[in-house]
Amino acid sequence: MKGLPVISRRYFIRNVSLFSGGLVLACDMSESGKAGENNADNTVFKPNLFVELHPNGQLILTASRSEMGQGVRTSLTSVIADEMNADWSRVMIKQAPGDDAYGNQNTDGSRSIRTIYEPMRKMGAMAKAMLIAAAAKRWNISVDLCGTEMHHVVRKDSSEKIFYGDLAIEAASMPVPENPKLKSPDEFIYIGKGLKGVDASDFVHGVSKYGLDIKIEGMVYACIQRCPVTFGTLTSYDDSETLKIPGVLSVKKIDRIEKPFGALGGAAVIANNSWAAIEGRKALKTIWENGENEGYSTSDYMKSLTVNVQKKAKLIKEEGNVSDAFKEADQIVEATYELPHLVHAPMEVPNATAQVLEDSCEVWAPVQAPQVTRQEISDFLGIDLEKVTVHVTFLGGGFGRKSKPDFVLEAVALSQLTGRPTQVIWTREDDIQHSYYHAISSQHLKSSLKNGSVSGWLHRSAYPSITSTFMPGVIHGAGFEFQQGMTNMPYEIKNTRFENGEAPAHVRIGWLRSVYNIIHGFSVNVFADELAIAAGKDPLEFRLAMIGSDRIYPSDNEYKLDTSKLKNVLKKAAKNANWGRNLPEGHGLGLAVHYSFYTYVASVVEVSVIEGQLKVHEIHTVVDCGTVVNRDTVMAQMEGAAIFGMSLTFYGDITVEKGIVQQSNYHDYQMVRIHQTPKIHIEIIESQDIPTGIGEPGVPVIAPAIVNAIFNATGKRYRNLPLKAFGLVK
C-alpha cells in the first residue's frame, strides 16, 4: 500500500489540455514534492492519470470512484479499455486514493457513469491516438493508414500489426492529441455489453480487502461508547471492569468534533483485538449529559409533522391557482402519508484504520467521499492536504452511509491519542443507533377532480432536512430535496402548489439510497392511485392521462425530463406484467413510475394478501437510463433496488424515544431475505442518449407499487410504512 501515484508535470498538462474549461481531471502536483520526473519509469506509457501501459502489455487502469457493489470499477475502466480497443484480459484495476487530481470522486448521487463516462472515453482515446502515432512513426506511414484491434495497432494497407506493449516506450514521447476522436457506438466492444465484474472472483473467495480487513503492523482496535442521545457529551466513565478484560489496553476519551462529518465523541476502548475492544466496551460504565435532543420521541414528532402538513405551510412553488381549482371541483381527494426514519445498515459496518505520524496521516477506509475525508482529516490535524493519504478499500455496501466519514475522524483522533495505527470498529448496534438517518416525514396531498381529470394538486411535506447536518437550526427542506420528486413531479396539471412545513432535526440527518425520492415517490404514486380509484378509472390509463402530452421540461443542465420516456417505461412495465389480466383470489397488481437521477423507472408488482399475510410474487421493472455501459450491472442494480425497496416497505422503521434509537440490530431492524424474494424481471430501454443514474432510481417505485397492489388485492389503503406495523409481514 503505497502513497499517491507519481504524477509528473507533463501528465498534468496533458490532462488539463483535455479538459480545459470543463472538468479538471488533474491538479498541479509538481510543487507537492510527489511529482518528480526522476521517479517515472521510462518503460511505462502513462498518457494520463487513468492509463498505464507496460511493455509486457499489461494495462493498468485507474478507478477513481469507490466500489460499493455498483460495479463501478468494472464499468468505468471498461469504457477506457473500449476506446483503446484493449484486450480486457490484460487489464488490471487500480483504485485511486483520495486526490483532487482525479476530479470529483464523490461516489453518490448515481453519478459515476453519468458524469465521467465522457472523460473516461477521452482518456482511452488519448492513449489509443498516441499508440497509433508511435506505430505510424515506426512504419513511417500516415496515422490515417493505422487502426487498432485487440491490443494491437494494425496497418490498413497490409496485415502487419504491432502489440501495444511493444509500443509503450515510443508512445510515451508522442504528442498529446488535443481532441482525440471517440468511437461511434457501433464500434463499441465492451460498452453496452455485460462484462463480468472484475472483482467477483476475489469477492467469492474472501480475499478482497474491505475496510475492516485492513491489518497494519502494530495496530490496535477501538470500540467507542457514544452517547445514546445525539450530541450528548460524556460526563465521566469507570473503566475498572473494562481494564480487567484480557486484551484491553486502555480507555481514551475522545471529544466531539463539531463538523458535519465530525466524530460524535465518547469513550473508546483500545484493545489488541476487535473482540476484546467490544467486550471491554460492554464492561465500561459511562455517565452522560444527554443534551437538548433528550426529549426527542418519533411518535410525538410524527404527530407534530402531520399537524404541520395539515395546515398552510411555507410556500415553495405555485402555478395557477389551486384554491380556485378546489372550489370548482367535482370531487376533492386528500390523504396524509407518514414515513419513518430509515438507516442504511450496509453489511460492512462503518470502520476505518488510521496511522497518524508526526506531520502526516495515512488512512485506509471504506469511504464514498475520499476527497472530503482527506480534507476533514487535514482540517482536524491542522496539516497540509498533501500530508494526508486516504486509501479507498472495498466498501461492504454504502447506500450513502459511507459518504459521511465521521468514523474515519474517530480513527484519526484515536491514532493521535494512542500513538499507534488504530482501527475503529463499529458494532452493528453502533451502526443502527448512531447513523445519519434518512428523514422521518409526513406529507399531505390534496387534489381536485374535474370532468374525470386532475385540475388541482397541493403537496405539503414536512421532514428534517439534510441541510440541518451542515447548518444546525435549519427547519425547512431545501431546493434539492423538493426537486427529488415533489416540485418536479411530471403530471400535466394546471394548478399546482407545493408547501413545506417546519421540522427541526433531533438526530443527524443524511442521504440514503435515492434520498427524498423515497418519500415523494411514495406519496405521489400512492396518491395518484387513490385519485384513479376516486375517479373510477383504471390506474394505468388514469396515470398515463395524468402524465399527459409528450413534452420536455426545461432544466439548467443537459438532462431534461421527457414525458414520452416516462410513459414508455410505464407502458412497457404494464405490458410485461400483463396488466389487466385476471388474478387469483387475494392477488393484486400495483404500479408506480418515478423519475430520479435523470432516469425513468416504472415497476408493476404482483402481491397477494392471504390470511392477512402479504407476499410479493413478481416485480416487473423497466428502466430508461440512456446509454448503458454494462447491461449486467444495470440489471443487478435494478434487482438489488427491488429488494432494498421491499426491505424499507416491509420493515424500515427507526423509532426514537427519549432521544434514544429503539432498534439495535438486524433482528429488530429487519431485512428482506431470500425466502421473501419474488421473481424480478428487468427490461432496459435501448438508447443512445447520454447516460443517467442507475444506483438509486430503482428504489422509489417499489414501496408505492406494493401498496397500490395491496389495495388492488384487498381494497385496503396503507398510507404509512412499514407494513410490519400493520401485521402484514412477519
Next chain:
Amino acid sequence: MIDLVLNGEQITVDVSPDMPILWVLRDILELTGTKYGCGLGVCGSCTVLLDGKPVRSCVVPVSTAQNKQLTSIEGVAGLNSNIQKAWEELNVPQCGYCQPGQVVSALALLNEKPDPSDKDIDDAMSGNICRCGTYVRIRKAIHLAASMENQSPNTEEL
C-alpha cells in the same frame, strides 16, 4: 491453547476459549474472508462449517471448535469449487461482503442436498442477509452449482 483443524490443517491458537471463532479467524489468524455483520448470529456474514454444519462464527466460542473440522471461506474451493464458479458465472456479488457467508451456507446445503429445490434453498439460505439484494442470483447460482460435476480434490473431507 486450542487445537483446531482449519480447512484441513492442524493448528493451535493461544486465545481465550470464549473468544468467538469469527475473531480468532479474523484478528488472530488474519484470515479475513469470514465477515463480521451483526455479532448476534442473525445475518450469516460470518458463516463457517463445523463438521460440515453451518454455524454463525460470531456467536460460537472457539472452544466449541476444538478437535472439529472447521471450514472457512478460504477452504471452500478445495471442497467444492463449483459454488464459486457458479457465483462468478452469474456475476452474483454486488458489494461482495456477505458472499463468503452465502457461499459457505450454499456449500453446507449442497453437501446435504446435491440437487436442492427452491424450498430447500429458502430454508438453508434464509439466515444470510444480502443488503445489496442479490438473492435472485444466489438462487440461480445454487441451481447452477448443483448441475455442475464436482471436480474438487478434497470432497471426502466434509
